[in-house]
Amino acid sequence: MSYPIVILGSGKGSNADALLQAQAKKQLGRAHVAAIISDQADAGILELGQKHTVPAIYVDPLQSKARLSRDVERSFIERVASFSPRLIVLAGFMRIIGPTFIQAFKGRVINLHPSLLPSFPGIDSIQQAFDFGVTVTGCTVHWVTAELDAGPIIRQKPVEIEPQDTLALLRTKVHIAEHSLLPKVIAEMSQGKISLPTGL
Secondary structure, three states, rough: OOOOEEEEEEOOOOOHHHHHHHHHHHOOEEEHHHHHHHEOOOOHHHHHHHHHOHHHHHHHHOOOOOOOOOOHHHHHHHHHHHOOEEEEEEEEOOOEHHHHHHHOOOEEEEEOOOOOOOOOOOOOOHHHHOOOOOOOEEEEEEEOOOOOOOOEEEEEEEEOOOOOHHHHHHHHHHHHHHHHHHHHHHHHHHOOOOOOOOOO
């Protein structure tokens, strides 16, 4: 049975690229990337569409605020729904989605966050961990709920912070962990190995 996923991202799309590469290597289980959607017209993630022959769509957020307006949310919902996804993956999507979007795709939205939640939620998580001086950080895949970065955790991958690590090196190490973790989680989800938590 097909397991289409839609990726939402705002940046260069390294995690989307990792998913597409895993798909090409038959490492994404039954999942396949049905579309890429971005809130940034010049985002590098949109270039992956042509590279991997996947629809890549820009949806105008109409404003610079982090939280999407209800009307813009509806535009995103229409675009996402047109691909009939089993799963929506927020990978570097720098907007806060609200209850309208979450309810429209209830139990089908996950987020990749660059820290070991619940530590260091929000933006600049890698720098937060670096500045705080922890010895271990990492990345988390979690279910999306109305509370920012607080949904039930699906999987995490730790990353050790060595004394000699610079912030730039730590960013690289966390991104490598993300590129490993996210495809594995989606593959497991597509194979029914990860269940939706009760009450979500």
